[in-house]
Amino acid sequence: MKIKKNIKNFFAEYASFIFSVPAILWQVLFLYAPFLLVLYTSFKSDDSNISITLSNYITMLSSPYFYIIARSIFIATGVTFLCLLCGYPVAYFLAITVHRRWKNYLLFLLTLPFWTNFLIQIYSWIFILDYNGLINMLLLKTGLIQNPLPMINNIGAIFFVMLYYYLPFMIMPLYSILEKIQQDVLEASMDLGATHWQTFKYITIPLSMSGIKTGIFLVFVPSFGEFVIPSIVGGAHHMFVGSLVSHYFLVVQDKQLGSAFTIVSGLVLIICILFLHWLCSFPFRKIVRKRIVK
Amino acid sequence: MRNFNSYILPTIVIFFYFFLYIPIFILILFSFNDNPFTCTWTSFTWQWYYDLFASVEIWHALRNSLIIAVASVALSLMIGINFIFFGTHQFVQRTLFLFYGSLAMPEIVLAVGLLSFFSFFSIPLGTTTLIVGHTLLGLGYVVPILQGRFVELDKGLMEASYDLGATQRQTFFYVVMPLLMPALITAGLLVFIISLDDFIISFFCSGASVQTLPLYIFAVIRTGASPMINALSTVMLVFSSCLVLLFSFLHVKKTRMPK
Numbered sequence: 395m396k397i398k399k400n401i402k403n404f405f406a407e408y409a410s411f412i413f414s415v416p417a418i419l420w421q422v423l424f425l426y427a428p429f430l431l432v433l434y435t436s437f438k439s440d441d442s443n444i445s446i447t448l449s450n451y452i453t454m455l456s457s458p459y460f461y462i463i464a465r466s467i468f469i470a471t472g473v474t475f476l477c478l479l480c481g482y483p484v485a486y487f488l489a490i491t492v493h494r495r496w497k498n499y500l501l502f503l504l505t506l507p508f509w510t511n512f513l514i515q516i517y518s519w520i521f522i523l524d525y526n527g528l529i530n531m532l533l534l535k536t537g538l539i540q541n542p543l544p545m546i547n548n549i550g551a552i553f554f555v556m557l558y559y560y561l562p563f564m565i566m567p568l569y570s571i572l573e574k575i576q577q578d579v580l581e582a583s584m585d586l587g588a589t590h591w592q593t594f595k596y597i598t599i600p601l602s603m604s605g606i607k608t609g610i611f612l613v614f615v616p617s618f619g620e621f622v623i624p625s626i627v628g629g630a631h632h633m634f635v636g637s638l639v640s641h642y643f644l645v646v647q648d649k650q651l652g653s654a655f656t657i658v659s660g661l662v663l664i665i666c667i668l669f670l671h672w673l674c675s676f677p678f679r680k681i682v683r684k685r686i687v688k
Numbered sequence: 689m690r691n692f693n694s695y696i697l698p699t700i701v702i703f704f705y706f707f708l709y710i711p712i713f714i715l716i717l718f719s720f721n722d723n724p725f726t727c728t729w730t731s732f733t734w735q736w737y738y739d740l741f742a743s744v745e746i747w748h749a750l751r752n753s754l755i756i757a758v759a760s761v762a763l764s765l766m767i768g769i770n771f772i773f774f775g776t777h778q779f780v781q782r783t784l785f786l787f788y789g790s791l792a793m794p795e796i797v798l799a800v801g802l803l804s805f806f807s808f809f810s811i812p813l814g815t816t817t818l819i820v821g822h823t824l825l826g827l828g829y830v831v832p833i834l835q836g837r838f839v840e841l842d843k844g845l846m847e848a849s850y851d852l853g854a855t856q857r858q859t860f861f862y863v864v865m866p867l868l869m870p871a872l873i874t875a876g877l878l879v880f881i882i883s884l885d886d887f888i889i890s891f892f893c894s895g896a897s898v899q900t901l902p903l904y905i906f907a908v909i910r911t912g913a914s915p916m917i918n919a920l921s922t923v924m925l926v927f928s929s930c931l932v933l934l935f936s937f938l939h940v941k942k943t944r945m946p947k
């Protein structure tokens with residue numbers, strides 16, 4: 395009887411704790427433990443003894459594959475920058491310029507492609523860009539070109555489709571931050587004699603900085619590890635971090651080298667993110683400093 | 689600058705929407721094209737839709753996808769809401785950052801980790817492993833969304849419920865759950881779409897036996913696409929736009945109610 399009561403008391407006291415644990419357990423077991431496992435595997439040698447070795451890292455760093463990380467950074471940075479450049483005007487228009495009546499329709503139209511399968515979005519561009527795709531067909535029919543243009547299976551196609559796919563990921567956070575900016579602030583700036591451009595540069599951009607950071611994060615991280623878009627529209631020659639990782643794990647099944655490669659590219663990614671973060675806070679700091687000095 | 693705001697900016701936006709929608713319109717248009725191999729328009733046909741509904745493989749893949757999506761929505765909501773409601777301990781609150789990990793890592797790292805984990809413990813890959821992976825993805829969205837809503841809730845309501853003699857369980861089911869319902873629906877829909885859409889984790893953790901819809905589409909695209917994919921995309925597009933419309937309609941209705 396007493397034991398039963400004790401158990402009951404125990405549950406009453408710790409019930410809340412017990413119910414909250416599965417979530418933590420799930421994360422630790424399926425996210426952080428696997429990550430540590432990958433880290434451990436990257437230090438293991440081919441023959442399955444326990445000893446720890448650096449040989450995987452040495453093999454990897456001396457292989458030409460290391461160059462692939464640089465290429466991934468290059469393309470991810472390019473895509474992020476272009477997304478920011480193309481996405482900012484759209485987000486600005488949606489948040490500040492457009493009349494309230496059209497806003498909801500435009501937002502709905504913006505999110506709609508986002509809900510469709512992303513493979514289909516990519517596939518639709520193959521359909522258009524292919525050798526006997528729509529654009530080539532039209533150009534050949536009108537006689538503007540004699541031979542089909544090579545618009546697919548090259549780095550340009552990868553860049554273009556990535557830009558298409560990731561643009562909404564940049565626009566959404568920018569929009570949600572820009573929308574919170576009070577119109578009064580912008581009007582006050584104009585009243586005090588600032589031009590539109592000055593208002594934009596000194597008020598709008600610094601105020602939307604957190605949205606820019608989120609957008610950069612949301613575009614840069616997935617586009618660094620992207621392997622679906624290159625493998626569909628990029629042809630066979632363009633390897634990126636994602637394609638190489640999947641090659642190591644699924645094709646040649648070299649887990650040790652694959653893990654080492656994953657860890658190194660993860661570290662590079664973190665460094666890049668920190669650098670971008672620092673870069674983003676730069677203009678804001680500069681403005682603040684100017685104020686203080688004056 | 690006035691010129692910029694009233695002419696140049698709208699032009700950019702119109703161009704952007706054109707860019708966003710041109711491939712979708714073309715897909716829909718050519719799903720009715722009789723000629724299967726080129727983009728030249730020959731004549732109108734429903735054939736690809738007949739093929740689509742006759743195809744056993746697609747229905748099988750869709751069934752798998754739906755099972756996995758529903759299971760991961762249920763699991764992630766259940767685990768998430770328990771964590772939010774019961775995890776008010778200081779210690780538990782400090783673990784909140786754990787849930788941002790799945791958002792901060794590229795999905796491929798997640799997938800590789802899960803694959804190594806399953807093969808290390810020699811767990812056979814299949815539907816279960818996919819549900820585990822998608823629930824992990826889902827928790828990354830569910831916990832922040834629910835947490836955000838739960839923090840905003842009036843804690844006085846819960847205290848009132850306790851004062852009136854309700855147990856913790858009763859408070860949970862009769863007070864907290866109804867108040868969190870909009871957030872639960874949003875989060876659930878998001879996880880559902882993410883799970884249906886997910887390719888990378890499915891690609892790594894599905895094994896040879898289970899095929900989901902994205903895996904099927906990927907296989908068809910790689911082996912040379914058939915116009916059936918156009919028909920499939922059109923159907924999915926119509927379906928998802930109906931879902932989003934319905935959802936936004938419900939949402940608008942709900943926010944207007946108090947007036």
